Amino acid sequence: MTDERTALIFPGMAPTKTGDVSRFLMINRKARERLATAEDVLGRRLLGPAREDGDVYDEAAQVVFMLTCLSLAEWAEDALGVKPEICAGPSFGQKALTSYTGVLSFEETVRLTAELSRCEVSYFESDYSDVVTHCFVRTPEEGFAEVLAELKDEFHDVSGVIDEGFYLLSVREKDLERVKARVRAIGGYSMHTMRPPVHSTYFGGLRRRAEEEVLSGFTLRDPELPVVADQDGALLDSAAGMRRMLLDTFDRPIDWPSMVATLREQGVTSLCFSGPDNLFHRVDSTVANFEVRTVTPAMALKPRSRA
Template identity: 20%
Template sequence: MNKIAFIFPGQGAQYVGMGMDIVENYRAAAEVFDIANESLGFDLKRLCFEGPNEELIKTENTQPAILTTSIAILKVIDELGLKAEITAGLSLGEYSSLVYSGAFKFEEAVKLVKVRGKLMQETVPLGVGTMAAIIGLERDVVEEVVRESSDAGVVECANYNCPGQIVISGEVKAVEKACDVAKEKGAKKALKLSVSAPFHSSLLRPAGDKLNEELKKVSIAEMKTKVVSNVTAKIIENESEIRELLSKQVFMPVLWQDSIEFMIKYGIDTFIEIGPGKSLSSFVKKTAKKLGVKVTTINVENMTTLSKLKEFLS
């Protein structure tokens, strides 16, 4: 019997057309987009399916768009009778996890992540902050790189994605210096990312504080499924922790590799990535390989990948 985890993507996974063929084929998925449109007061469905891309990539649009697409696909998976023992989501994806667990109502979560996106975008003026992916260095070396580069400004580890891939975040000059230092220390690549803000760095603490105020307005119900927090890489034990963890998550590193390791040790052998893209599946494979463990990963983002999931279930 497979032990299943659902995992949900974060910002950066979006593309024009995401979720479209699933919505055309499944009423339950279409209903999720209708609820999102009504909750947000604008045509999110049209933005996801038709673009334009420059509107979709605005953080305050990207976040509700990915959440809605993930939950729409989740509803279809739910109709197949598939259940997860535990879930996790990368950054924004944690909100999809919390909707699945029953802690958040979708119609409240979709409004919340739009505000979250706006706060994350507005806190640091455009051009001040950036992020970069460091490929091919061990964690302790990347941590040394950011320490050595911090005389140029704020630079911190932001996403521990998988072995050999860590994203750093901070002020432009400091991040650029860290990229140079990383290359000197043998990084295969040090690539600046096309993001508009230094996510998951201490520069975003004011956004976390403001988000905490927004979270106070949202009702949180009892969780029916275990959720692993980005901030702690452990199961959220109590609903009362959710607000604080989500506030911290904005300006603290995402412990994604640690979260996957935790779930593998928990006994999970099958990871189903629900939503646009398939980068999480690749992070899971690399993490499992380092642990010397074999796991199954399936990403579900359209009718083709959904049919692969059905084959797996049969």
């Protein structure tokens, strides 16, 4: 007998090695079928020689990342015996989560992902086009508060708390180098910059547009597994809760420590991250509280593991 309770985590979108992803989608039968279905839904090819490694977040890349994470979850169930009892999907991970838990069909999730991507592109062409979100790590809390105070007359917003000293901060791009220099001066470190920006209280207009122009066209169902919301760690079991979470992602910050707290309260002892993740599985609050397993295209491509 074992008391292990596993949560499946779909990670936020990160730069990926597209070679591994493409090979996985071509070699794994179920993934290949999902790719073909997605291309039928959108009426276009999603893979091609023009795709390169790096920070590519366009519509096609988003759909490919979503279906890769979803297919890896299926592979983990078949090859590794992963049996999650609860799920979460911080940031972009919400998309694969929505399909995995049956809130939308896979075909509907493909459409949702593509339509939300177009909605965001349109919004940021006219609103907050000069704003970016940057990751800072190992940042002293008191010093970070001082940096924010210095920005009181400039646009700024904390778009996420990932761990102690680990923040997502949205600022105007013209101010970014100055902010990075200040964070370095107090002992913090910079990671990467996200364009367009994410999860800001200033983006209420994007939330309204997404609700009116995109989500209004979908009928969500209750999730088949409990879901932990990435904004506050709330435990969701209804379509209404899932709808709120999908909208909250635009104008509420991520709070991974609250998600960790809820997972612990639910008796979770093991996390399985399904998809390329450069962030959540590595932070101290994750590794200190759970056994952690990451499932990647490279892992699924090993000959002994191919489906």
